[in-house]
Amino acid sequence: MAEFLQARDERKILHVDLDAFYAQVEMRDNPALKTVPLIIGRDPDQHHGHGVVATANYLARQAGVHSAMGSIEAKRACPNAVFVAPDFDKYRQISAQIHAIFAEFTDVMEPVALDEAYLDVTANPLAATTLAAKLRHRIWQETKLTCSVGVSYNKVLAKLGSEHHKPNGVTVITPAVALDFVAALPIKEFRGVGKKAQEKFEKLGIQTGADLRAMSQDDLRVHFGSFGDQLYWQARATHFGQVKDHRVRQSLGKESTFEFPLHNREQVLATFKDLATKVVANMEKKHLVGRTLNIKVRDDDYQTQTRAVTQSVPFNLDPDFLARKAQSIFDDLYPDDFAIRLLGITFSNVSPQAFQPLSLFDFEND
Ligand SMILES: [Mg+2]
The missing domain is CATH 3.30.70.270 (Reverse transcriptase/Diguanylate cyclase domain)
Incomplete structure (x- = not known):
């Protein structure tokens, strides 16, 4: 089968x-770092012992340094390592x-x-x-x-x-x-096999993919529940997961049109607030963030104007903040009297929330 x-x-x-992405980038930008053990993370001596290793170059890894290790421990393992703070x-x-x-x-x-x-x-x-x-x-x-x-x-x-x-x-x-490749793999290399599962396998005397393949699907279910089914197929070099395209081609936005044109700024702000609230709810539901905020305005002469603001980090998904930002763009476009038929707020440059390492506590997956 x-x-x-x-x-x-x-x-x-x-x-x-x-x-070793972060480390490789820093070595590219400063070749002197190529010949020394390099740790991307804060130097514990300069940060009261705080800090963790985001990643390390291969010289530091040879000394036993690895991602998510405390910086103090890393320094102990590799005293001559050079620390460079990450530049996300x-x-x-x-x-x-x-x-x-x-x-x-x-x-x-x-x-x-x-x-x-x-x-x-x-x-x-x-x-x-x-x-x-x-x-x-x-x-x-x-x-x-x-x-x-x-x-x-x-x-x-x-x-x-x-x-x-x-x-x-x-x-x-x-x-x-594929079947031979999988048969030769140590059990810990299989997807989803963590410390607990490793211990179980050790007790069962299962060390490699070949051992795993010899287990029946029923046995795997008894020991691992539904994860057992995944292991059964992994041992047979079979996996049905699709490449999920997270990129959001269409941007995420909302517009309001007005039968009777808006003439005052309070109404405009209230509309932006309403639109921002809906857009934010949608973004949150889809676990997305965006770096570009687009504002669209159409006036009574059916002139449409758009403005975009792009940040290096995603916008805070706070409707009040976004509405005020939209309003300030609007105020620049219409400093005097206006008659507005349409207002819109849209996010582009959208990405999944999980895909935003923003702190020192995000580790590279090597
Ligand atoms: Mg990598």
């Missing part, structure tokens, strides 16, 4: 992951550049971090391996950064592939080799 399903899965999926504005800008390159290859992409995404390139007529090579070349050309790419027919295998030859590697897992 599994082999049958696998043979039928003819998708082409890439998982792209920049190598810079990383976000580069991330936008990289995502623009992804868009050259496919319309179907699922970003999972600033530096990491799944791309479904099934619709692209070129071979997946050719696309992986071109993609890596384009990223290097544009950003002088390296990435690792996994190429396969489903997301789980593509992700396993990108992790397989890090840094700066490509791993292709074709249907012909």
Whole structure:
């Protein structure tokens, strides 16, 4: 059954992951950092012992430093490490550049971090391996950064592939080799297997994908509930998850039109407040944030004007704040008398909330 399903899965999926992204960016921008163990995070000596490791270069990793480690512990492990505070504005800008390159290859992409995404390139007529090579070349050309790419027919295998030859590697897992690849994997490499599951597997004497595949679906259900089903299919190199395109092509907005034109600013502000409240509710429902606020105004002569304000970080989703912002734009457009037929508020440059690392406590997924 599994082999049958696998043979039928003819998708082409890439998982792209920049190598030690934050550290690589800082080394690119300051080559002196290339030859020292580098930790992206606050130096504990300058911050009263506070701070955590966001990521580290490979020299620091060799000394035992890893993401999410306390800075003090990291310094103990690697006393000569250089600490550099993360610059998320810079990383976000580069991330936008990289995502623009992804868009050259496919319309179907699922970003999972600033530096990491799944791309479904099934619709692209070129071979997946050719696309992986071109993609890596384009990223290097544009950003002088390296990435690792996994190429396969489903997301789980593509992700396993990108992790397989890090840094700066490509791993292709074709249907012909997938079952062997999975059989050789240590159990902790399977998706969703954390400490608890690892302990269970240890007691059961299950160490590899081959051991896992030998377990019946019923046994897996007994021990792991519904997660057992996922493991059953993972052991058979089968995964049905689609690349979910989170990008929001259409912007998110609301408009109001008026049969009788508005003439006073209180009415305009009240309308903006109403529109902002609706837009915010919609954004929150969809777990989205936006960096560009667009205001649209049409007057009694059917002249339409739009203005956009873009920030480097997403707007605070506070209707009062947004309404006042809209109002100040409106006031600039219409300093004197006015007769308004339409008002609109729209967000663009929209992204999922989870895709916004804003603090030191956001770690890179390496
Ligand atoms: Mg990475």
